[in-house]
Amino acid sequence: MTSFILAIDQGTTSSRAILFDRQGQIAAVSQQEFPQHFPQDGWIEHNPEDIWDSVLATCKDVLVKANVSALQVDGVGITNQRETTVVWDRKTGKPLYNAIVWQDRRTSELCQSLRDQGHTEGVQAKTGLLIDPYFSATKLAWILDNVEGARERADRGELAFGTVDSFLIWRLTCGKRHVTDATNASRTALFNIHTQQWDESLLKLFNVPANMLPEVKDSSDDFGTLDACWLGEPLPIAGVAGDQQAALVGQACFRPGMGKSTYGTGCFMIVNTGETPSLSRNRLLTTIGYRINGKPTYAMEGSIFVAGATVQWLRDGLNLFADASETEALARGTRSGHSVYLVPAFTGLGAPHWDPKARGAIFGLTRDTGIAEIVAAGLQAVCYQTRDLQHCMNDDMDASPGKLRVDGGMVKNSWVMQFLADMLNVQVDRPTILETTALGAAYLAGLRLGWYETLEEIEQLWRCERSFTPKMDEVNREQLYQGWLDAVSRVRSS
Numbered sequence: 290m291t292s293f294i295l296a297i298d299q300g301t302t303s304s305r306a307i308l309f310d311r312q313g314q315i316a317a318v319s320q321q322e323f324p325q326h327f328p329q330d331g332w333i334e335h336n337p338e339d340i341w342d343s344v345l346a347t348c349k350d351v352l353v354k355a356n357v358s359a360l361q362v363d364g365v366g367i368t369n370q371r372e373t374t375v376v377w378d379r380k381t382g383k384p385l386y387n388a389i390v391w392q393d394r395r396t397s398e399l400c401q402s403l404r405d406q407g408h409t410e411g412v413q414a415k416t417g418l419l420i421d422p423y424f425s426a427t428k429l430a431w432i433l434d435n436v437e438g439a440r441e442r443a444d445r446g447e448l449a450f451g452t453v454d455s456f457l458i459w460r461l462t463c464g465k466r467h468v469t470d471a472t473n474a475s476r477t478a479l480f481n482i483h484t485q486q487w488d489e490s491l492l493k494l495f496n497v498p499a500n501m502l503p504e505v506k507d508s509s510d511d512f513g514t515l516d517a518c519w520l521g522e523p524l525p526i527a528g529v530a531g532d533q534q535a536a537l538v539g540q541a542c543f544r545p546g547m548g549k550s551t552y553g554t555g556c557f558m559i560v561n562t563g564e565t566p567s568l569s570r571n572r573l574l575t576t577i578g579y580r581i582n583g584k585p586t587y588a589m590e591g592s593i594f595v596a597g598a599t600v601q602w603l604r605d606g607l608n609l610f611a612d613a614s615e616t617e618a619l620a621r622g623t624r625s626g627h628s629v630y631l632v633p634a635f636t637g638l639g640a641p642h643w644d645p646k647a648r649g650a651i652f653g654l655t656r657d658t659g660i661a662e663i664v665a666a667g668l669q670a671v672c673y674q675t676r677d678l679q680h681c682m683n684d685d686m687d688a689s690p691g692k693l694r695v696d697g698g699m700v701k702n703s704w705v706m707q708f709l710a711d712m713l714n715v716q717v718d719r720p721t722i723l724e725t726t727a728l729g730a731a732y733l734a735g736l737r738l739g740w741y742e743t744l745e746e747i748e749q750l751w752r753c754e755r756s757f758t759p760k761m762d763e764v765n766r767e768q769l770y771q772g773w774l775d776a777v778s779r780v781r782s783s
Contacts, residue, residue, distance in 0.1 A: 290361055291310060291361065292310075292311070292361055292362070292363045293308040293309060293310055293316055293355075293357060293361055293362050293363065294308070294309050294362070294363055294364055294365070294366055294731040294734050294735055294738070294740070295307075295308055295348065295351070295352075295362050295364075295365045295366070295524070296308075296309060296365075296366045296367075296368070296727035296728070296730045296731040296734075297344055297347075297348065297365065297366070297367045297368070297457065297727075297730070298368050298369075298532070298724070298726055298727040298730065299340060299343075299344055299367070299368070299369040299370060299453050299454075299457060300369075300370055300532065300553065300554065301370045301373075301390065301391070301392070301553070301554040301555075302322055302323075302325065302554055302601070303320050303321060303322040303323065303343070304320070304321055304323065304340065304343035304344045304347050305318060305319065305320045305321075305347060305724075305727060306318070306319045306344070306347035306348045306350070306351040307319075307351065307724055307727045307728075307731075308351055308352075308355050308357060308362075309727075309728060309731040311735070311740055312750060313722060313728055313731070313732070313747075313750045314722070315722065315724065316355045316357065317351050317352075317354040317355035317357070318351065318354075318724070319346075319347040319348075319350035319351040319354060320347060321343040321346055321347050321350075322343075323335065323336075323339040323340060323342075323343045324336070324339060325390075326387060329395070331393070331394035331395060331397070331636065331637075331645075332393055332394070332395050333389075333390040333392045333393045333636070334387035334388060334389060334390060334393070335373070335387060335388040335390055336384075336387055336388070337375050337377070337384040337387070337388050337456060338384065340388065340453065340456075340457075341456075341457070341460055344457060345519060348519070348520060349520065352520065358521075358522075359520045359521045359522035359524065360522055362520075362522070362524055363524075363525075363738050363740070364524055364525040364526070364527040364528075364734045364735075364737070364738045365461075365515055365524050365525065365526045365527065365528075365734060366526075366527065366528035366529070366727075366729075366730030366731045366732075366733055366734035366735075367454050367457060367458065367512075367526065367528070367529045367730055368454075368529070368530055368531065368532050368535035368726050368727060368729060368730040369452065369453040369454040369457070369473070369529075369531060369532060370390070370391060370453055370532060371391060371452060371472075371473060371476045371531035371532060371533065372391035372423055372424055372425050372428075372452065372476050372477070373388050373389065373390050373391050373425075373452060373453050374388060374389045374425045374428035374429050374432070374450070374452065375388045375450070375451055375452070375453065375455075375456040376429065376432050376433075376436075376439070376443075376448055376449070376450050376501070377448070377449055377451075377456065377459070378447065378448065378449075379446070379447055379448065379449050379464075380447070382459060382460060382464055384456075385432065385436055385439060385442075385448060386432050386436050386439075388453070388456075389428040389431065389432065391423060392423075392554075392555075392594055392636045393422065393428065393636075394422045394636055394637055394645045395422065395428075395431060396422040396427035396428060396430070396431055397422050397637075397645040397646065399422075399427050399430070399431070400420050400421055400422055400427055400645075403420050403427075403494070404420050408420060408494060411490075412478060412491070412494075413568060413575075414568070415481045415482070415483070415488055415490075415491060416475070416478050416479075416480060416481065416482060416488075416491070417475070417482050417566060417568065417574055417575025417576055417587075418476070418478050418574055418575075418576075419572060419574070419643055420478070421643055421645070422645055423592070423594075423639070424476060424477060424478040425452060425476065425477035425478065425479070426477055426478035426479050426491070426495040426497065427478075427495065429450055429477075429495070429497055429501075430495050430496055430497060433496070433497070434496075443498045443500075443501055444498055446498075446500045448501055449467055449501055449503070450497075450501040450502060450503070451467070451469060451503050452469060452473045452476070452477070452531075454469055454470065454473050454529050454531075455467065455468065455469040455473070455503045458512055458513060458526060458529070461513075461515045461516065461519065461526065462513040462514060462515065462516060462526070463516045463518070465513055465514075466512060466513035467503045467504065468503050468504045468505075468506055468512050468513065469503040469504070469505055469506070469529070470505065470506055470507065470508045470510070470512075470529040470530055470531075470580070471485065471505055471506070471507065471508060471577045471579075471580035471585060472508055472529075472530045472531045472534040472535075472576070472577050472578070472579060472580070473529070473530070473531045474487075474503075474505045474577075475576050475577040476531060476576065478491065478495070479491050479492060479495065479497060479502070480505065482566055482575065482576070482577055482585070482587070483566065485505070485580075485585065486505075487499060487502050487505070506529075507580045507581055507582065507583060508528065508529060508530045508534070508538075508579045508580050508581060508733050509527065509528050509579075509581050509733040509734070509736040509737045510527070510528075510529075510737060511525070511526075511527065511737070512526040512527065512528075512529055513525075513526050514526065525737075525738065526734075527733070527734035527735075527737035527738050528730050528731070528732070528733025528734030528735070528736070528737060529730070529733070530579060530729060530730060530733055532551070532553070532726045533551055533557040533559055533590065533726075534559070534576070534577070534578055534579055534588070534729070535725075535726045535727070535728075535729030535730045535733070536549055536551045536557075536559075536696055536697075536725045536726045536729055537549055537559050537561065537578050537579065537588060537729065538579055538728075538729035538730075538732050538733060538747075539696070539722075539724075539725030539726060539727070539728035539729030539730075539732065540694045540696060540720065540725050540729075540751065541744075541747055541748040541750070541751040542559075542560075542561050542578075542694065543561065543586075543744045543745075543747075543748055544561060545561050545562055545563035546560065546561065546686070547560070547561050547694075548560035548561065548682075548693055548694070549693070549694040549695065549696065549725070550675055550678075550693055550694075550695050550696075551695070551696050551697040551725070551726065552596050552597060552671060552695065552696070552697035552698065552699035552700055552705075553596065553597050553697040553698060553699075553726075554595075554596065554597050554598045554601075555592065555593050555594050555595060555596050555597075555598065555639070556592075556593035556596035556671055556674060556675060556697075557590060557591070557592050557593065558590065558591045558675060558678045558679070558682065558693075559576075559578065559588045559589070559590045559591075560588060560589050560590075560682055560686065561578055561586065561587075561588050562575075562578075562587045562588055562589050562686070563586065563587065564584070564585075564586065564587070565587065566587040567587070567589065567685070567686075569589060569681065569685045570684065570685055571641050571680075571681035571682075571684055571685055572640060572641045572642075572643055572681070573589055573590060573591050573640055573641065573678070573681050573682065573685060574589070574590045574591070574592065574640070575587060575588075575589060575590075576588050576589075576590050579733070581736065581744075589682060589685060589686070590640075591639075591640040591641070591677075591678030591681060591682065592639045592640050593639050593640065593671070593674045593675070593678070594634075594635075594636050594637065594638070594639045595633040595634070595635050595636065595649075596633075596671045596674075596697075596699060597613075597697065597698055597699050598633070598635070599631070599633040599667045599668075599670060599671065600613050600616060600667060600668070600699070601613075602633070602635065602667075603616075603663070603664055603667050607663075609660045609663065609664055610660075610664065613698070614701075616664050616667075616668060616702060617702045617703065617704045617705075619660065619661040619664045619665065620661065620664060620665040620668055620702075620704045620705070621704055622661045623661050623662050623665040625761075625765070626765070626768075626769075627653075627658075627662050627665065627666075628653035628655060628772075629651065629652070629653045629654060629658055629662045629663060629665070629666040630651070630652045630653055630666055630669075630670070630772055630773055630775075630776035631649070631650075631651050631652075631663065631666040631667045631669075631670050632647075632649055632650050632651075632652070632670065632776050632777055632779075632780050633649050633667065633670050634647040634648050634649045634650070634780050635648070635649045638777070638780075638781070640677070640678060640681070641677060641678070641681045642777070642781065644781055644782050644783070646782035646783075647780045647781055647782050648780060649780065650776070650779065650780050651663065651666065652776045652779065653666075653772075653776075668699075668702065668704070668705050668708070669708060669712075669769075669773075670773075671699065671705065671709075672705065672708050672709045672712045672713075673712065673769075673770065673773040675709060675712070675713065676712050676713055676770060676773075679713050679715075691715055691716060692715060692716045692717075692718055693713065693715055693716070693717050693718070694718050694720065695709070695717055695718065695719055696719075696720060696723055696724075696725040696726070697723070697726075698723075700719050700723060701723065703755075703757075706719060706755075706757045707757050707760070709757070710757040710758060710759050710760075711759050711760060711761035711766060712761075712766060712769070712770065713759075714759045714763075714766065715759070716756055716757065716758050716759075717756065717757040718753045718755075718756050718757075719753070719754050719755050719756070719757070720751060720752060720753060720754055721752040721753070721754040722752070732747050735747075
């Protein structure tokens with residue numbers, strides 16, 4: 290009887306459950322979107338109950354779709370939207386407030402105050418991160434300071450904090466385990482990536498009680514047991530990683546210098562830097578790529594807040610097309626040198642600018658600009674932003690990798706992938722399995738469960754579906770990119 294691993298992929302706009310076999314092949318997928326809440330300008334929230342309901346529904350549905358019994362599932366891997374912050378009651382499991390999403394910018398002023406006080410270098414030295422609303426620490430502090438009674442209850446030990454993985458594990462284990470993994474912990478700005486511990490001085494800086502924090506485990510580890518009440522059988526939860534680190538694993542980027550770029554709601558480029566963390570000179574992030582057998586592997590990351598969300602906005606906000614699949618044909622109908630640039634700074638600009646007050650804009654409109662040009666500009670913006678990250682990474686690492694592995698929903702668009710290869714002037718490799726985030730969670734669980742003995746075994750499973758090689762001449766490439774840099778300079782707040 291064929292056995293499977295159930296991968297839970299809890300994302301920013303939807304939750305997915307995917308069944309993988311030992312070869313990393315997909316048996317079935319179930320996906321469910323859930324509501325986004327925007328209570329104020331720059332604020333983005335999720336109802337944790339919506340997250341939970343969508344996860345549970347997709348887990349049940351994927352078994353039905355595959356005609357698979359829970360008896361055939363050897364274990365569970367979880368990957369999740371990172372930095373999104375949840376606080377819940379330890380007795381009831383009920384959320385105290387909506388989850389504050391990673392894109393949320395409500396703590397911009399607090400972050401600026403901390404930077405003005407001179408804390409930037411200290412925080413970066415310990416966490417590898419910058420002081421920015423993106424990370425969990427200031428979101429958690431906001432909940433404690435703005436939800437009535439929260440800080441008093443936290444001081445009494447009544448409340449638990451977690452990123453989405455931690456909240457889901459709490460629910461799946463019926464409150465028996467309050468845990469997270471090192472990759473998710475490394476995105477909170479409370480975790481020292483050198484000592485691999487929650488850091489007392491950081492907890493003091495952000496005014497966070499230590500008793501709220503989950504236990505930090507390896508990415509491939511014992512995270513507890515999914516209770517039999519949910520799917521009919523008890524299942525070990527054996528692998529956990531934040532979505533971008535899970536994609537690094539799913540793309541088998543196990544050697545220093547190997548990198549991947551994921552194009553989902555946002556865009557995230559991560560390059561494996563090996564056993565030693567190195568701090569960026571260009572405002573990129575140093576993070577934990579994965580931690581196995583107590584040994585962390587580090588990575589350097591560039592984070593773009595808006596990628597696929599641009600396509601979603603063009604579809605839902607401007608109603609320029611009905612389905613994202615239409616964008617490729619629209620873009621192919623434009624001339625390569627059109628003058629339109631769309632800067633999707635809807636929630637500020639991420640790396641390397643880290644400008645939370647920047648806002649989106651469209652430049653270069655002419656009388657003959659139509660829907661196709663605006664759509665193409667939205668797609669090209671993702672490639673230009675990746676070029677921004679590439680430039681910084683090459684400088685930080687004193688190297689220029691000749692290949693980049695890509696994944697995420699947007700990479701199905703071959704026009705975008707060719708433009709990406711042209712703009713980066715490197716080979717872009719698209720794998721046969723695009724669900725690499727969920728696949729990484731499954732691989733991590735498989736390591737714990739004995740499906741795989743080594744990372745080298747997993748590396749052998751990676752397959753390339755198509756490679757895109759640069760075709761654009763240097764003059765055209767640089768002319769287009771300079772136009773992008775000019776557009777970005779116009780939306781910067783300072």
